[in-house]
Amino acid sequence: MIQKLKKVNVITLGCSKNLVDSEVLMRQLDNRYEIVSDSNEDSDIIVINTCGFIGDAKEESIDTILSAVEAKKDGRAEKVLVTGCLSERYKKELQGEIENVDGFYGVNDLPQILSDLEVDYKKELIGERHLTTPSHFAYLKVSEGCDRSCSFCAIPLIRGKHISIPEDQLVKEAEFLASQGVKEILLIAQDLTYYGIDIYGKRTIARLVEKLTAIDGIEWIRLHYAYPAGFPEELLQLMNDNPKVCKYLDIPLQHINDRILNSMKRGLGSTGTRKLVQTMKEKIPGVALRTTLIVGYPGETEEEFTELLDFIKEAKFDRLGVFTYSEEEDTSACKLEDDVPENIKQERLDRVMDLQQGISLELNKQRVGKTFKTIIDRKEGDYYVGRTEFDSPEVDNEVLISSNEPLTIGAFYEVLIDRADFFDLYGEIV
Numbered sequence: 001m002i003q004k005l006k007k008v009n010v011i012t013l014g015c016s017k018n019l020v021d022s023e024v025l026m027r028q029l030d031n032r033y034e035i036v037s038d039s040n041e042d043s044d045i046i047v048i049n050t051c052g053f054i055g056d057a058k059e060e061s062i063d064t065i066l067s068a069v070e071a072k073k074d075g076r077a078e079k080v081l082v083t084g085c086l087s088e089r090y091k092k093e094l095q096g097e098i099e100n101v102d103g104f105y106g107v108n109d110l111p112q113i114l115s116d117l118e119v120d121y122k123k124e125l126i127g128e129r130h131l132t133t134p135s136h137f138a139y140l141k142v143s144e145g146c147d148r149s150c151s152f153c154a155i156p157l158i159r160g161k162h163i164s165i166p167e168d169q170l171v172k173e174a175e176f177l178a179s180q181g182v183k184e185i186l187l188i189a190q191d192l193t194y195y196g197i198d199i200y201g202k203r204t205i206a207r208l209v210e211k212l213t214a215i216d217g218i219e220w221i222r223l224h225y226a227y228p229a230g231f232p233e234e235l236l237q238l239m240n241d242n243p244k245v246c247k248y249l250d251i252p253l254q255h256i257n258d259r260i261l262n263s264m265k266r267g268l269g270s271t272g273t274r275k276l277v278q279t280m281k282e283k284i285p286g287v288a289l290r291t292t293l294i295v296g297y298p299g300e301t302e303e304e305f306t307e308l309l310d311f312i313k314e315a316k317f318d319r320l321g322v323f324t325y326s327e328e329e330d331t332s333a334c335k336l337e338d339d340v341p342e343n344i345k346q347e348r349l350d351r352v353m354d355l356q357q358g359i360s361l362e363l364n365k366q367r368v369g370k371t372f373k374t375i376i377d378r379k380e381g382d383y384y385v386g387r388t389e390f391d392s393p394e395v396d397n398e399v400l401i402s403s404n405e406p407l408t409i410g411a412f413y414e415v416l417i418d419r420a421d422f423f424d425l426y427g428e429i430v
Contacts, residue, residue, distance in 0.1 A: 006078075008117075009036040009043035011068075012132075013061050014051025016188050016224075018084055019132065020141045022049045025110060026130035032119050037132045045079045045117070046071065052086035052158060054326045061086045062098075069100045081105065083113060085158045107159060127173035134377060136410030137184040137393060138177045142170055142208065146190035148227065150254075151265050151333035152294065152325065155190055162191060164199050167208050171215070178217035183410065184375060185218055186392065191227045193235070206235040213244040219412065220375070222392055224250040228276055229267030236283040246389040247284050250319075252292035253277075256311035257304040260297050265332070277315050288390035290319035295352060296345030297325045298336035305348050312355055318363055319396050320356045322349050357422050364397070364420035371430055374399050374415040376407050386415065388425075399425045 008029055012022040025047070026035050036043050046068040050061035061084070071077045079102040087094060088106040095104055105113050111121045131138055145160040146153075174185055187209070189195060196204030212221055221244055223235075228251055239245045255261055258270045268276070280287055293312075295305060312320070324345035327338050374386040377393060383400040384407045391397045399415055407413065407429070419426035 005032070005034040006045065007036050007043035008033040008045045008047060009077075010047045010049065011064060012037075012049045013064060014049075014053060014057055014085065016139045016186070017141055017190075018049050018051060020129070020139050020188070021084070021107070021110075022047075023129035023132055025049075025113065026132075027125055027128050028110070028114055028122060029117065029119060030130055033117070035130055042071070042076045044077065045081065046077050047081045047083065047113070050082060050084035050086035052084070052089045053155065054323070054328070058086055065094075065098060065101065069098065072100055079103075081113060081116070083107070083109065089154070089158050127169060128176050129173075131177075131180060131182075133393075134410065135181045136375065136377075137186065138180075138182045139186045139188050140170065140174060140177070140212075141165070141188050142192065142195050142205075143189040147194065148191060148267075149265050149332070151263060151331060151336075152254075152297070152328060154328040154331055157330055159190065162194055162198060164195050164197070166199060167196075167204070167211060170208060171211055174212050174215050174218065178215050181217075181410065183218065183412075184220040184222065185212065186222045186224055187212075188224045190225065192223060193226045193231055203230070203232040206232060206238050209235070209238060209245060210242070213242050219244060220246050220389060222246045222248055222389075224392070226251045228253060228273060231276060233279065233283070236280060239287070240284045247287045248290070248390055248392065249280065249287060250290040250392070251280075254292065254294050255297065255304075255308055257300075257307050260300060260304060263299070263333070263336070264294075264297065274311075274314075288318035289315075290321070290392070290396065291317050292321045292323065293352065294323050294325050295348040296340040298333060298338055298340070300325075300340055300348075309351065309355060312352065312359070316359050316363065317356070318360075318390060319392075320352070320359075321395070322352045322356075324349050360397070361420065361422045364422070364425055367417045367425060368420050369417065371414050371416045372399075372427075373412055374401070374427075375412050376401075376409050378409060379407075386413070388415075397423050397425060399427055401427055401429065403429055405429070 010022050012019050051057040068080045072080050081103045083105040087104045091104045114121050143164045145162045146156045147162040256270050372388040376384050376386045378385050386399045414430040415427040416430050417425050417427040
């Protein structure tokens with residue numbers, strides 16, 4: 001008689017880097033447990049991979065833990081395990097305040113989690129993952145931790161110093177992803193452009209990307225979370241010349257005012273930031289730049305905020321995200337007076353997004369009448385939903401396609417854009 005496997009529900013909160021960690025855990029658990037991912041279905045064991053980055057994320061993590069504990073009390077689960085950034089940073093506090101959790105683990109405690117689940121850690125599975133993304137794209141984490149000292153950020157306190165993953169190991173992992181049908185790889189890290197310094201003595205992200213482009217089956221490589229200071233400009237040439245490297249770059253700039261950038265310890269001032277954006281646009285014609293900004297940083301005046309608005313108008317970023325400043329304990333900014341009222345922070349966020357909405361519409365209209373290589377992510381209602389190389393999944397614009405013929409999810413098509421909205425394009429297959 002075949003013994004029924006127990007179910008493990010792995011709930012991932014926070015960023016794509018957390019998602020990769022969860023996928024590594026699930027691959028180690030394969031064949032010993034039935035894996036359930038982010039499901040409401042009852043399971044024997046609930047593993048919560050938490051986020052501890054900002055206030056809202058912490059609250060979501062705690063709420064999820066409490067819900068899992070309730071499921072255990074009601075007999076809908078046998079065990080609750082908590083891992084990830086929140087657990088790494090606040091393990092003692094969580095242990096003291098939340099009962100009925102069977103284990104709290106840090107971000108590097110994978111072997112201990114497996115041991116407590118009575119599973120041997122299998123080194124032969126390094127580079128393999130239980131994918132939870134749609135089968136045609138996947139994230140590839142190239143490093144862990146961060147050596148930066150940005151005043152507002154607690155990530156180095158949680159994740160530790162920057163550690164690059166060796167190139168050969170990443171190539172092997174990418175080859176595994178390609179063997180699973182992945183066509184688009186999204187490179188992620190706390191600081192992508194710092195890659196290689198610790199093990200090769202220099203920034204080698206361009207060399208790594210070039211090696212990844214040689215893998216059969218991989219058609220797009222997308223770059224996320226590049227730090228502006230010390231940006232390796234040889235990467236720009238590769239992005240322009242190699243069709244497998246998307247003309248897309250996620251580069252969080254945070255602000256443009258010199259006083260604020262200096263207080264944030266960003267290592268690059270207003271002049272250098274503007275020059276870098278200009279250089280990127282010159283060396284990669286048509287590049288799509290995504291950035292992230294913070295409003296309401298301690299002491300931010302209306303004049304400094306207006307300077308930021310003027311920069312957004314000038315730079316015309318294709319994609320833009322914005323956060324209100326949230327004080328993080330033990331960071332250097334925590335010593336500053338958080339003196340911008342919450343309603344002013346929110347009002348500034350709204351003004352940025354209103355401005356960006358108009359810029360997005362303007363840029364989208366420029367794509368009408370042009371044809372773009374588009375990957376199909378899913379079907380939704382009457383439309384197939386796809387993306388061009390200028391858009392990352394889940395955070396950027398989408399292309400809505402009407403087609404009388406069935407399209408293959410995960411396949412590429414040439415799409416003629418015939419209409420544009422604020423954050424969507426509409427088109428038809430050529």
